[in-house]
Structures are given as structure tokens and as C-alpha cells.
Amino acid sequence: MPKLATPLNDTRIKALKPKANRYAVSDGGGLVLEVMASGSKIWRYRYSLHGKQQPVVTIGEYPATSLMAARERARRYAEIVAGGVSPMADAKKDRGAEKSLNTVRDFGAYWTEQQMSDKSDEYRRTTNRALEKDVYPAIGNKPLPDVTPGDVLAICDRIKKRGSPKMALHTRNVIKRMFEYAIARQFVTINPAAAVVARFVATQESRDRVLSPEELGRVLRAVYASSIRRPLKLAIHLLVLTMVRKSELIEARWNEFNLDEGIWRIPAERMKKDREHWVYLAPQAIAMLRELHEGRTSQEYVFPTVRGTDRPIAKSTLNQAIRALDMEVQHFVLHDFRRTASTHLHEMGQSSDAIEKALAHTIKGIKGVYNRAEYADERRRILQLWAEFVDGQIDEGRKVVIGKFGSAA
Structure with missing residues (x-):
């Protein structure tokens, strides 16, 4: 009795290494995968006709032609052979109907399908965003x-002109x-992006975003509309x-x-x-922290990891x-929230010294000698003013449930 072939799977296929001479591995039913000396893997169908x-x-190349697709074609070709006809003409038609991978867009879709399946959701989103927004x-x-390298550089330059040098570098990568x-x-022999040196795309510059x-x-509405964990949504809001x-x-x-006094005392060793720095919490912030406290999973940390350790x-x-958010906001980093708050509070005519104290900045000269509670009333007032200002921006186009964090919360 002939030995039955052990069916292939994607793990076995990916583990097949090229040898000096090409060799074939059977999947059964006439379907074989031929491993070329170059490393390419080609699906073939073997059959007999009239004895x-x-x-x-030839069916197609793996992984462009998947294992399931190759099996389906082999099954169809076996039915054609059973009728006494060669499946060669059908195979040529099938290969001709396959999508061409010649263009950047077609190959990009193929690349993301083959290489992104084991990546995180955030990684896939940021990669696809770069392709869809700027590359394609x-x-x-x-x-x-x-x-050409010039094409890649032109793409990066356009992104930099939007004020997003880090996104330009990410897209180049x-x-x-x-x-x-x-x-x-x-498919090609030269990598045009490799010729575009990273330091010429994004340089270390002081940020003023x-x-x-x-x-x-828009950012905060996108945060609350996203699928990220509720504590992380509140963390970003509290950061603002x-x-x-x-x-x-x-x-x-x-x-x-x-929380009863509305004060967060951050010890010196963490500053x-x-x-030591005191943060005079607005009612909105207090409400968020109470929600976090009610659902806490750690007795020590406000934002503990979900990996089972108390850290x-x-x-x-x-x-x-x-980075995973779906929003049309030019590239920014979380630290820009501090500059954003300072800028808008100054534009509202608030005390510069109180703002600097709220940011834990050192005030030079005689004013800097005051104790930590100096400007306390003013700092409490401006943080409340800032919280209400932020609420107003969220409400401007709100379409998602965020929470009742108003001054009466």
C-alpha cells in the first residue's frame, strides 16, 4: 500500500529551506510544493492521463497563492483529468487571472497581507495609514x-511640510x-528607500507643536471613540x-x-x-480619578499593567x-499637551507665574523663592478654567459617550 503524504500547513511550508537542488514536498492528491534553490516555493500539480x-x-507561487487556494485548484484539475482532459489550459487561464503585483499599490497589498498577520493592531494601522495617506x-x-530614491525623498518632504518629521521618517521606514x-x-533588485538616509529625513529639533x-x-473625541481600554482613555484625558x-x-x-481636598502631591523623587509638586485637581479630574479608584486592580498604582504584576x-x-487613533490631526507627541495648555492659558490672559508653577517649572529670581503652596488659589482656578476650556472643545463635535466629568460631577 503506497505511503500517504502528510498534508502541509503554513508552519511546515515556512520552515522549508532551499537546498543546492530543487526538491518537492507532497500535500497529497497530486499537489506538490517545489522548493527552488533560490528559495522560491512553487505549487505544481502532477497527474497522469490515459495511463x-x-x-x-504550475499553479502559482507560495505565498501569493495560498495553501487553500492551491488545494482548491488541484481538486478542480483532478475533476478535469477524470473527464479525460488535460487541465493545462485551465491552469494558464487561472494564472493569467491572478492579480499582478507589478505596481507599488498591488505589491503593497500583497506585502501587508503576507507580513502583517502576526503584528499588533497598532502596528498594522500605522503601516496601512502611511501607505494609504502618502505612499499610494x-x-x-x-x-x-x-x-527611485527621489520618489521616496519627495514623499518624505511633503510629509515634513505638514509639520510631521517623525511621520516622514516612519513612512520612509x-x-x-x-x-x-x-x-x-x-520582484526588484534595489531598495530605493535605503538610499534615503534617516538623519536627512528627520533631525533632532526642539519641538514647538x-x-x-x-x-x-478632535484628539480627545478620537480617544473616547477608540477601542483602547477605558483606563488608558482616562489617562490621556488626565494628562491634558x-x-x-x-x-x-x-x-x-x-x-x-x-480626592476630598482635590490635591495630588507628587513626591520629589518622581519629579x-x-x-515635590502639588497638582490642584479640577472637579473633572477628580471624577475621573474616583472612577479609576472604584475599578482599581492595584492597591498601589493608578495605572497598573494588565500583565499580572503590580507595576x-x-x-x-x-x-x-x-498612534493607533484614527484622526486627521497632524503628528504630535503627548508632551505637546503641556505646551498646548500653557499657550492657550497665556492667550486667555492668565498669570504667567501661576502657569509656570502649574507646569512645575522653576521661576527664576525672587519669585522663585516662594513655597510650594504659592499661587495655590490661582493655580486651582486656572486648572479649573483649563478643564472647562477642554470640555468646550470636546463638546464642539461630540458624537461619543465620554462620561460626566463636568464641574458638578
């Missing part, structure tokens, strides 16, 4: 081998990874309202808060200037959450 072995039929409109219809895969699959009122509302640094918020401990979330968690 004679016939030339193999510029070079989507261009043949893959015709893309997406193109680079896509062409690395194209080279591996023997300030979100407009409309952008601020409290004007603290990201590290100061994510490492916050419950014993630092007196950039090694000086705060990673420093990158909120950054990843923001």
Missing part, C-alpha cells in the same frame, strides 16, 4: 522597479521594509487636564492623592527637578494608544 505521466501543471497617492500606480521584502521575493482648540477636541509629564502620571500611586503601565503604552 501516461504528464508534464506538471504619490507612487501607487508606478511599477515597482521604477521607484515602511517603504524600506516593503522593498526589502520585494527584493527577497525577487501646539494643538489648536479644534485639534484638541493636569498638565503633568507622562512619567509623572503613569507612575502615580494612590497614596499621593487626597524632574527633584522638588505601572509601560512608558510606551500611551504613545502606542495615540
